[in-house]
Amino acid sequence: MTLDEIKNIPKDRTVTYARIVVDYRPQKEDPNRVRITAGGNLIDYPGELTTRTAELTTTKILWNSTLSTPGAKFACADIGNFYLATPMERYEYMRIKADIIPEEFKQQYQLHDKIYKGYVYCEIRRG
Numbered sequence: 001m002t003l004d005e006i007k008n009i010p011k012d013r014t015v016t017y018a019r020i021v022v023d024y025r026p027q028k029e030d031p032n033r034v035r036i037t038a039g040g041n042l043i044d045y046p047g048e049l050t051t052r053t054a055e056l057t058t059t060k061i062l063w064n065s066t067l068s069t070p071g072a073k074f075a076c077a078d079i080g081n082f083y084l085a086t087p088m089e090r091y092e093y094m095r096i097k098a099d100i101i102p103e104e105f106k107q108q109y110q111l112h113d114k115i116y117k118g119y120v121y122c123e124i125r126r127g
Helices: 003-007 056-068 103-108
Strands: 016-024 032-038 087-097 120-127
Touching: 003 120, 032 087
Parallel strands: 016 087
Antiparallel strands: 016 032, 087 120
């Protein structure tokens, strides 16, 4: 974000921090994982934050139907990333300390002019 864009961040938003998450997953082709997540404890979102799930009764009916039907088969899918990259109606904001960003990234993405008080600010537009 440019300096003008940073100054125009809505007053009702709290700029959160970037959380670097490092993981090792030996079962993957590339086991070394690094990702950045927004510090969610500072985001004050006024809308619904959860996804409704089925009640226990609904789950029991589904399992009972499957188990009591001769020859029935059951399939299940993991939708853990179902909402990934969903456009957000209300944007949120995050800042990353400029000194932890590799110099090659700063040059490639022309970030030097976007550093404000030691941070690079980001507008989060997709969840």
